[in-house]
Amino acid sequence: MRTIVRGLRRWLRLVAVVLILAGIVAAVAFPEAAWNAIQLPLFAFFSTTRMVVAYLFALVFAIAYGHTAATNKRASAALLPLLDVLQSIPILGFFPAALIFFVATFRGHPIGIEFAVVFLIFTSMAWNMAFGVYESLTTIPADLEAAAASFGLRGWLRFRYLAFPAAIPKLVYNSILSWTNGWFFLVASEIFSAGGTEFQRPGLGAFIAVAGRNGDIPSIAIGIAVLAAVVLTLDIFVWRPLGAWSERFRMETAPGREIPRVPSPYERFRWLPRLPKVRKRIIASVQPALERYHRLSLRFERAYTQHPKAVREIRRVDLALFVVVFVVVVATGLVGLVQMFLRPLPPNASLLPSAAVLSFSRLLVAYAIALVWTIPVAAMLGESQRAARYLTPALELFASLPATALLPVIVGFALLLAPSVGAAAQLAAILIALFSMQWYLLFNLIAGVRSIPDDLKEAARSFGLRGRAYWKRLLLPAIAPSLLTGSITAWGAGWNALIVSEYIQYAHQFYEVPGLGSLLNHAVYPTPDNEMLLLTILTMIVVVLAMNKLLWRPLFRRASSRFRLEV
Amino acid sequence: MVDRPLLQVKDVAKSFFENAKEFKVLDLVRFDLTERDFVCVVGPSGSGKSTLLRIIVGLEKPTSGEVFFEGEPIRADNPQVAMVFQSFALFPWLTVEKNVELGLEAKGTLPEERRKIARKFIDAVGLTGFEDAFPRELSGGMKQRVGIARALAIEPLLLCMDEPFSSLDPLTAQNLRDEILQLWTNPDLPPKAVLMVTHAIEEAVYMADRVIVLSSRPGRMIAELEIDLPRPRNRKEPEFYGWVDEIYSLIV
Ligand SMILES: Nc1ncnc2c1ncn2[C@@H]1O[C@H](COP(=O)(O)OP(=O)(O)O)[C@@H](O)[C@H]1O
Ligand SMILES: [Mg+2]
Numbered sequence: 001m002r003t004i005v006r007g008l009r010r011w012l013r014l015v016a017v018v019l020i021l022a023g024i025v026a027a028v029a030f031p032e033a034a035w036n037a038i039q040l041p042l043f044a045f046f047s048t049t050r051m052v053v054a055y056l057f058a059l060v061f062a063i064a065y066g067h068t069a070a071t072n073k074r075a076s077a078a079l080l081p082l083l084d085v086l087q088s089i090p091i092l093g094f095f096p097a098a099l100i101f102f103v104a105t106f107r108g109h110p111i112g113i114e115f116a117v118v119f120l121i122f123t124s125m126a127w128n129m130a131f132g133v134y135e136s137l138t139t140i141p142a143d144l145e146a147a148a149a150s151f152g153l154r155g156w157l158r159f160r161y162l163a164f165p166a167a168i169p170k171l172v173y174n175s176i177l178s179w180t181n182g183w184f185f186l187v188a189s190e191i192f193s194a195g196g197t198e199f200q201r202p203g204l205g206a207f208i209a210v211a212g213r214n215g216d217i218p219s220i221a222i223g224i225a226v227l228a229a230v231v232l233t234l235d236i237f238v239w240r241p242l243g244a245w246s247e248r249f250r251m252e253t254a255p256g257r258e259i260p261r262v263p264s265p266y267e268r269f270r271w272l273p274r275l276p277k278v279r280k281r282i283i284a285s286v287q288p289a290l291e292r293y294h295r296l297s298l299r300f301e302r303a304y305t306q307h308p309k310a311v312r313e314i315r316r317v318d319l320a321l322f323v324v325v326f327v328v329v330v331a332t333g334l335v336g337l338v339q340m341f342l343r344p345l346p347p348n349a350s351l352l353p354s355a356a357v358l359s360f361s362r363l364l365v366a367y368a369i370a371l372v373w374t375i376p377v378a379a380m381l382g383e384s385q386r387a388a389r390y391l392t393p394a395l396e397l398f399a400s401l402p403a404t405a406l407l408p409v410i411v412g413f414a415l416l417l418a419p420s421v422g423a424a425a426q427l428a429a430i431l432i433a434l435f436s437m438q439w440y441l442l443f444n445l446i447a448g449v450r451s452i453p454d455d456l457k458e459a460a461r462s463f464g465l466r467g468r469a470y471w472k473r474l475l476l477p478a479i480a481p482s483l484l485t486g487s488i489t490a491w492g493a494g495w496n497a498l499i500v501s502e503y504i505q506y507a508h509q510f511y512e513v514p515g516l517g518s519l520l521n522h523a524v525y526p527t528p529d530n531e532m533l534l535l536t537i538l539t540m541i542v543v544v545l546a547m548n549k550l551l552w553r554p555l556f557r558r559a560s561s562r563f564r565l566e567v
Numbered sequence: 568m569v570d571r572p573l574l575q576v577k578d579v580a581k582s583f584f585e586n587a588k589e590f591k592v593l594d595l596v597r598f599d600l601t602e603r604d605f606v607c608v609v610g611p612s613g614s615g616k617s618t619l620l621r622i623i624v625g626l627e628k629p630t631s632g633e634v635f636f637e638g639e640p641i642r643a644d645n646p647q648v649a650m651v652f653q654s655f656a657l658f659p660w661l662t663v664e665k666n667v668e669l670g671l672e673a674k675g676t677l678p679e680e681r682r683k684i685a686r687k688f689i690d691a692v693g694l695t696g697f698e699d700a701f702p703r704e705l706s707g708g709m710k711q712r713v714g715i716a717r718a719l720a721i722e723p724l725l726l727c728m729d730e731p732f733s734s735l736d737p738l739t740a741q742n743l744r745d746e747i748l749q750l751w752t753n754p755d756l757p758p759k760a761v762l763m764v765t766h767a768i769e770e771a772v773y774m775a776d777r778v779i780v781l782s783s784r785p786g787r788m789i790a791e792l793e794i795d796l797p798r799p800r801n802r803k804e805p806e807f808y809g810w811v812d813e814i815y816s817l818i819v
Contacts, residue, residue: 146626147656151721152644152673161669165660248659248701287678295675 054121066133212408215507384451448482610781
């Protein structure tokens with residue numbers, strides 16, 4: 001064994017030497033490409049750092065928000081609807097405003113742009129994570145909750161032993177989604193125009209975007225390859241092991257009801273088992289302090305329960321403060337809106353309805369294409385372990401590449417196919433929407449197919465259900481809930497994609513199609529118009545919320561009551 | 568003072584409200600528990616047994632009536648009362664030992680002391696060697712032993728058990744029943760009284776000194792019977808069957 005490793009090492013050293021030599025030769029031959037290659041690792045580092053910082057903020061926020069919403073009834077009455085809205089609005093639409101705000105706050109210093117980028121990524125990561133925490137905390141089995149209460153777990157102890165561990169599976173699952181989401185926004189935000197100026201920070205996203213504008217195909221390819229490598233490395237060494245580790249925090253289901261998990265080839269990279277040792281050491285060092293704190297708080301609490309009146313007073317003040325802040329925030333927003341509508345609307349406002357219809361139709365086409373291919377593929381991957389074993393990693397790799405990074409590739413591809421510039425722009429807009437939407441559908445559908453109990457499949461087979469009847473009577477009804485979940489997420493991503501897909505600069509030329517996204521872009525850059533900007537975002541929000549309330553919600557309620565796989 | 572009531576349940580009634588409609592679950596339940604009492608509450612499923620137990624340990628408020636423990640209104644985090652659950656309610660991410668230490672840590676017991684007590688009760692329920700195992704690695708019977716050790720570890724005066732054997736297979740359940748009775752006869756170990764809830768009449772007659780029979784929907788006390796059979800009890804004896812038949816006819 002050891003000799004094999006040693007042999008391998010020698011080989012690696014040889015390969016490294018060859019690579020370095022090749023690099024030097026290449027650098028002498030193509031100095032420009034070499035310059036790029038030197039910069040790229042640095043760019044990758046900058047971009048990843050932004051992601052990590054945003055993620056840490058999102059993590060803290062999600063835990064605090066989800067925990068408050070789950071444990072404080074009064075706060076949850078406001079927090080939940082707010083989260084619902086935040087989760088469904090296309091946040092990319094707010095980026096110009098945020099950028100201007102941060103840049104102004106820091107008086108034009110580049111750190112303001114950094115803040116804006118991190119803030120944008122944060123907003124793309126935080127909501128679903130917070131929702132995951134909330135969901136986990138409200139679905140803790142009643143008996144476990146009762147056990148915690150009756151054994152006196154409160155405050156910090158309850159959080160540490162009950163709430164936090166219970167939230168880990170969904171938190172990790174949503175973190176993985178959020179991380180992928182984050183790349184989409186990172187790439188879109190590292191280079192951005194707002195208020196008549198262009199802001200740019202060094203990073204992979206900006207590199208790819210600039211390459212796309214210049215039509216510099218080798219740079220596009222190199223940029224995407226490096227991005228893919230970064231995404232994949234983090235996936236293998238961080239997210240997969242974390243996902244495997246989070247399994248142990250799952251509540252036990254009744255035996256025989258476990259959903260079979262397809263083992264992934266990545267899972268042999270397990271560095272987390274080594275972590276408990278580190279963790280133990282950390283815990284051992286902070287434990288005494290925590291114990292002391294806990295005993296102190298016990299004493300405080302005893303004093304506390306002896307003064308119920310004071311406690312009630314404090315609660316009342318707390319409620320009053322909350323109501324005041326809430327009312328002030330809502331009132332300012334309303335006043336601003338009313339003021340805006342009292343003034344005459346900008347001339348372009350008449351374009352809004354038709355733009356909304358056009359954008360919606362494009363998303364609809366992309367959604368239809370996505371449905372057509374994802375349902376059969378999901379059925380195949382869900383049914384066949386072998387196909388899943390080999391195809392899933394490839395699909396996951398492809399899916400983890402953000403559509404914003406693929407933008408230049410997609411436009412180039414559209415140009416090859418389409419007869420005219422106008423048609424190419426339309427095709428590109430639809431393709432970008434497709435790439436933003438399809439993966440959410442696919443992976444939700446695969447999970448749906450996999451969650452059909454084997455008993456049910458066998459029963460269907462033994463009663464001779466085959467072909468169309470099998471699809472109609474078992475498969476489609478069984479995946480209806482996951483189809484809806486996937487659709488909701490996919491449409492959410494689609495609305496965000498609009499903002500980058502309807503107004504593209506590629507190889508020194510603009511590709512533009514009429515729609516909400518291009519209106520927004522116009523209001524930001526060529527003809528800055530804050531009112532129009534706000535109106536466009538509002539239109540988008542109204543359409544999205546209307547769709548959620550009138551279409552998805554009722555459908556989801558029906559599907560989850562009718563097609564739930566209950567045993 | 569052997570006869571001081573440890574627990575007083577005074578005219579407890581409980582209703583749940585759904586869409587402004589009232590569902591009466593418990594009505595006028597009243598009984599006392601003194602030291603050395605082993606009491607079983609029997610009733611069909613849905614008769615509000617679990618609800619009664621949750622009220623008694625202070626996890627839920629009764630709609631009317633009161634519960635007193637040692638003369639004081641009950642509180643949920645009272646370390647003198649411990650609970651064993653039908654679903655075991657172990658923390659899946661904590662080892663056996665950590666699960667057992669849980670109540671002690673909440674009480675503010677020091678770490679070394681916690682460890683010692685936890686080991687003692689893990690030993691008492693026969694799980695020595697499994698201190699570092701996780702609940703998912705244990706069989707149902709072993710999980711419930713952890714549940715019992717966790718409850719005993721806080722050295723409660725009153726032990727409440729909600730159908731502790733209902734999710735176990737019959738053989739394991741019988742073994743565990745006998746072991747609990749064994750622990751109960753050991754005067755050095757807590758608790759001072761046991762209140763167990765079950766839908767199995769035989770189980771109640773097998774274990775309890777006193778059986779309280781609840782009717783279904785709403786749960787009302789139909790009878791309170793002293794089971795004066797000598798221990799260890801034999802399920803084959805006619806007297807045993809006499810009691811079972813009597814309770815059965817009361818419920819039906
Ligand atoms: N939190 C609750 N809200 C509404 N109804 C409840 C609640 N808890 C219990 N019930 C109802 O009270 C009745 C008695 O429940 P339970 O105490 O669990 O009965 P048992 O333990 O005897 O089977 C059941 O019909 C149940 O549906
Ligand atoms: Mg019950």
